[in-house]
Amino acid sequence: xxxxxxxxxxxxxxxxxxxxxxxxxxxxxxxxxxxxxxxxxxxxxxxxxxxxxxxxxxxxxxxxxxxxxxxxxxxxxxxxxxx
Numbered sequence: 001x002x003x004x005x006x007x008x009x010x011x012x013x014x015x016x017x018x019x020x021x022x023x024x025x026x027x028x029x030x031x032x033x034x035x036x037x038x039x040x041x042x043x044x045x046x047x048x049x050x051x052x053x054x055x056x057x058x059x060x061x062x063x064x065x066x067x068x069x070x071x072x073x074x075x076x077x078x079x080x081x082x083x
Contacts, residue, residue, distance in 0.1 A: 002026075005072040008061050013069065015076055023073045027058050036062050038070055 006013035011029045023038040024045055032049025036042055042063045044055060062069065 003072075003076055005069055006061075006065055008058075011058065011061075013062070015073060017076075023070060025062065025069055025073075027062075034058060038062070038066060038073065042066060 002014045002016045004012050004014045005025065009029075011027050013025050013027050015024075016026060025036055025038060027034045027036065029050070031054070032047065034047040034050050034055060035045040036059065037045050042059055044059065047055060050058070
């Protein structure tokens with residue numbers, strides 16, 4: 001299960017269940033994908049096909065919604081990971 005926690009333009013921000021315990025969000029679009037760590041600060045973890053300009057924009061959006069995304073992470077993974 002991979003719940004979508006945020007949508008922005010043609011990007012979907014989601015979690016992949018039981019992937020790993022460190023809080024992060026995956027961003028998917030027709031042009032590529034990226035993974036951003038959420039804690040201790042928002043940081044790019046990996047990328048495929050997205051240009052630097054888009055990655056900076058996506059990081060800004062994640063930073064603006066960081067508290068909301070982390071709350072969703074904790075709710076989704078309650079009982080699975082300590083976060």
